[in-house]
Amino acid sequence: MFVVTAPTLADVARAVGVSRTTVSNAYNRPDQLSDDLRARILDVAASLGYPGPDPVARGLRRGRTGVVGLVYDEPLSYMFTDPAAVLFVTGLANVLDAAGISLALLPRLGADDAGAAVLAQAAVDGLISFCEATDDRRLAAFQARRLPFVTVDAGTTQAPCRVGIDDRGGTRAATAHLIDLGHRRLGVAVLPVTDVPEGTDPGEAMTQGSTRPARLAGIRDAVVAAGLDWDAVPVPVVASAGSDREAGRIEAALLLDRAPRPTAIVAMSDELAAGVLEVAADRGIDVPRELSVVGFDDIPAARTTVPALTTVRQPLVAKGEEAARLLLAGAPETVVELPTELVVRASTAPAARE
Amino acid sequence: MFVVTAPTLADVARAVGVSRTTVSNAYNRPDQLSDDLRARILDVAASLGYPGPDPVARGLRRGRTGVVGLVYDEPLSYMFTDPAAVLFVTGLANVLDAAGISLALLPRLGADDAGAAVLAQAAVDGLISFCEATDDRRLAAFQARRLPFVTVDAGTTQAPCRVGIDDRGGTRAATAHLIDLGHRRLGVAVLPVTDVPEGTDPGEAMTQGSTRPARLAGIRDAVVAAGLDWDAVPVPVVASAGSDREAGRIEAALLLDRAPRPTAIVAMSDELAAGVLEVAADRGIDVPRELSVVGFDDIPAARTTVPALTTVRQPLVAKGEEAARLLLAGAPETVVELPTELVVRASTAPAARE
DNA sequence: TGCGGGTTCTGTATCGATTCAGCCATCAGT
DNA sequence: ACTGATGGCTGAATCGATACAGAACCCGCA
Numbered sequence: 001m002f003v004v005t006a007p008t009l010a011d012v013a014r015a016v017g018v019s020r021t022t023v024s025n026a027y028n029r030p031d032q033l034s035d036d037l038r039a040r041i042l043d044v045a046a047s048l049g050y051p052g053p054d055p056v057a058r059g060l061r062r063g064r065t066g067v068v069g070l071v072y073d074e075p076l077s078y079m080f081t082d083p084a085a086v087l088f089v090t091g092l093a094n095v096l097d098a099a100g101i102s103l104a105l106l107p108r109l110g111a112d113d114a115g116a117a118v119l120a121q122a123a124v125d126g127l128i129s130f131c132e133a134t135d136d137r138r139l140a141a142f143q144a145r146r147l148p149f150v151t152v153d154a155g156t157t158q159a160p161c162r163v164g165i166d167d168r169g170g171t172r173a174a175t176a177h178l179i180d181l182g183h184r185r186l187g188v189a190v191l192p193v194t195d196v197p198e199g200t201d202p203g204e205a206m207t208q209g210s211t212r213p214a215r216l217a218g219i220r221d222a223v224v225a226a227g228l229d230w231d232a233v234p235v236p237v238v239a240s241a242g243s244d245r246e247a248g249r250i251e252a253a254l255l256l257d258r259a260p261r262p263t264a265i266v267a268m269s270d271e272l273a274a275g276v277l278e279v280a281a282d283r284g285i286d287v288p289r290e291l292s293v294v295g296f297d298d299i300p301a302a303r304t305t306v307p308a309l310t311t312v313r314q315p316l317v318a319k320g321e322e323a324a325r326l327l328l329a330g331a332p333e334t335v336v337e338l339p340t341e342l343v344v345r346a347s348t349a350p351a352a353r354e
Numbered sequence: 355m356f357v358v359t360a361p362t363l364a365d366v367a368r369a370v371g372v373s374r375t376t377v378s379n380a381y382n383r384p385d386q387l388s389d390d391l392r393a394r395i396l397d398v399a400a401s402l403g404y405p406g407p408d409p410v411a412r413g414l415r416r417g418r419t420g421v422v423g424l425v426y427d428e429p430l431s432y433m434f435t436d437p438a439a440v441l442f443v444t445g446l447a448n449v450l451d452a453a454g455i456s457l458a459l460l461p462r463l464g465a466d467d468a469g470a471a472v473l474a475q476a477a478v479d480g481l482i483s484f485c486e487a488t489d490d491r492r493l494a495a496f497q498a499r500r501l502p503f504v505t506v507d508a509g510t511t512q513a514p515c516r517v518g519i520d521d522r523g524g525t526r527a528a529t530a531h532l533i534d535l536g537h538r539r540l541g542v543a544v545l546p547v548t549d550v551p552e553g554t555d556p557g558e559a560m561t562q563g564s565t566r567p568a569r570l571a572g573i574r575d576a577v578v579a580a581g582l583d584w585d586a587v588p589v590p591v592v593a594s595a596g597s598d599r600e601a602g603r604i605e606a607a608l609l610l611d612r613a614p615r616p617t618a619i620v621a622m623s624d625e626l627a628a629g630v631l632e633v634a635a636d637r638g639i640d641v642p643r644e645l646s647v648v649g650f651d652d653i654p655a656a657r658t659t660v661p662a663l664t665t666v667r668q669p670l671v672a673k674g675e676e677a678a679r680l681l682l683a684g685a686p687e688t689v690v691e692l693p694t695e696l697v698v699r700a701s702t703a704p705a706a707r708e
Numbered sequence: 709t710g711c712g713g714g715t716t717c718t719g720t721a722t723c724g725a726t727t728c729a730g731c732c733a734t735c736a737g738t
Numbered sequence: 739a740c741t742g743a744t745g746g747c748t749g750a751a752t753c754g755a756t757a758c759a760g761a762a763c764c765c766g767c768a
Contacts, residue, residue, distance in 0.1 A: 009725060020748090053726090054723090055474075058724080077444035080444065081440070104456045378757095414723050414754080415723050
């Protein structure tokens with residue numbers, strides 16, 4: 001059987017009768033040889049079917065591959081489903097595309113050992129982690145490689161180069177806004193807890209990761225600052241069964257079943273808020289007359305919910321761009337915290353008189 | 355200045371006092387050495403901070419990298435926006451994740467030369483092309499590398515290994531369904547034309563690519579088979595300015611402005627159909643009493659439009675899974691055509707009596 | 709004692725390119 | 739005619755690992 005193997009640079013060199021170096025230069029440093037010879041080399045290469053320098057060999061020699069990796073806690077499909085993640089990746093892609101670098105979506109980090117292996121074996125020049133996990137020894141496995149490493153929205157324990165947003169200030173502003181409007185009975189729709197190890201106390205799970213506790217703290221800040229009783233604010237915890245929107249529906253049901261009913265709900269994401277709005281609509285509760293709702297993220301859909309969602313804007317695309325830029329800059333020891341901003345739309349209104 | 359370089363396998367070998375081969379075996383073939391020695395090697399490696407075999411070097415030697423590439427015609431962000439693309443990638447991810455292989459989203463293929471360079475230099479074991487382009491010499495640049503190559507939804511000219519769906523049969527069934535319901539004045543909402551070279555005739559642009567002409571042919575099949583006049587069916591062509599949904603709105607406006615108004619619209623995608631439904635709602639046209647609409651794809655949202663969309667289901671996730679499986683199998687010369695199926699919901703009804 | 713058969717480990721070639729120092733002409737300047 | 743640049747090209751070392759063929763040793767058994 002006749003197996004066709006792609007020719008190598010050496011084959012081309014032999015065919016032309018020059019050294020390998022010269023052929024290499026024909027591809028990488030046109031100024032190092034005469035135009036004439038270069039043309040001849042390229043010609044022969046084409047007629048031999050030489051596909052150009054092998055990327056892996058080049059990567060080995062040069063020490064860089066032109067690929068950066070992205071790890072994400074959830075199954076990949078979820079990344080495509082979550083609008084906030086989509087915008088973030090769009091930001092990444094903007095910068096990486098421009099630099100001609102490709103983005104490898106690494107398989108989900110599974111059980112500890114397999115996950116560590118994936119990270120240890122990924123042929124990348126750097127890594128962006130978009131994971132909540134803080135204690136993660138899988139990521140430690142990567143850090144041993146001493147490659148640029150940027151973590152996003154991930155607390156303080158992982159890497160020296162981090163980008164995040166002012167979660168706490170954001171929910172603080174959102175909650176203060178509600179309190180200013182006269183609301184006193186608040187409820188919180190909290191990001192669902194996923195992947196908790198068996199037997200973890202749900203209340204404790206709440207404190208894990210970074211985003212969730214920070215946003216919760218902001219809410220609490222505002223409540224306490226207003227002299228209200230934090231312990232009286234219901235914060236149902238849901239172990240997610242699916243999308244955040246679904247979690248929002250479940251939590252909304254729990255909150256709205258209470259008597260007296262909350263007059264305002266602070267949701268930790270727009271998707272959660274969308275779920276809350278759906279339940280309110282189902283029950284005939286008028287938003288914002290009978291119930292105010294604020295979200296977080298300001299995804300595009302926040303503009304088109306009914307009513308349009310008051311929310312905390314975070315610069316999602318900019319966050320992706322910043323992360324990519326830092327990575328390309330070698331991930332210097334930096335902590336970037338992007339600002340958040342309250343955007344008041346139609347889902348919040350003064351509390352009804354009792 | 356003291357630069358820390360990660361130790362290599364050779365350093366570990368020296369430190370333990372064994373050969374490189376043995377260290378390599380400690381990682382890759384535990385059965386080739388005593389548990390005792392292996393443990394010692396791993397210990398020393400850990401204490402030296404050796405991150406494990408370098409993936410690039412291993413890739414060179416083994417001839418495989420554990421990464422497959424995906425190219426897409428549109429900017430990356432669009433891929434995340436298009437629900438059909440998302441499901442397709444989900445299918446890919448399902449299979450690749452299970453195989454521990456990562457997916458590199460290659461930068462968009464830009465102008466010809468840069469695009470070809472990207473493909474020539476991507477360190478991947480294989481490539482999945484999710485592009486319409488058929489004549490593409492950028493893809494030819496990749497094929498010179500003799501790596502597994504699967505094209506999806508891309509006509510007949512590119513690769514020996516293709517997966518697609520029965521586009522023509524799908525729209526044929528959808529159109530026949532409308533005709534059976536008594537509709538005689540049809541309109542077509544066609545996939546928008548993107549990236550046409552300057553000066554191309556829009557009518558000609560319609561025939562380019564693969565999906566669009568195939569779906570159009572199916573519609574025509576049904577129209578002709580029913581003895582209707584194909585030339586009387588309006589097919590507005592839109593050069594896309596944005597999302598398919600937006601294109602659907604524009605085309606719907608054009609179609610519904612006609613007098614006499616079509617009583618049914620065949621949309622080439624669910625996103626287009628969603629745009630059509632929005633415009634109909636804006637204008638107070640009752641769907642399905644005054645206007646029937648069919649879509650294509652059966653994205654999840656098709657279930658929840660108002661009214662729920664009659665559409666042609668294509669197995670998007672399965673398509674992704676099949677493409678990934680074929681690629682992993684080395685992309686044998688195969689043509690897979692997955693079936694499509696008409697799903698009747700609430701957006702189609704018998705034509706109103708005139 | 710001698711020999712087949714396992715296990716455990718080593719040495720060397722190899723994967724396909726890039727890098728770097730340096731060689732050889734040619735050519736301008738004095 | 740000699741020096742110093744410059745352009746154009748080559749050879750050998752190197753990137754970090756894996757494959758493959760065998761060496762050394764221990765075991766049991768005739």
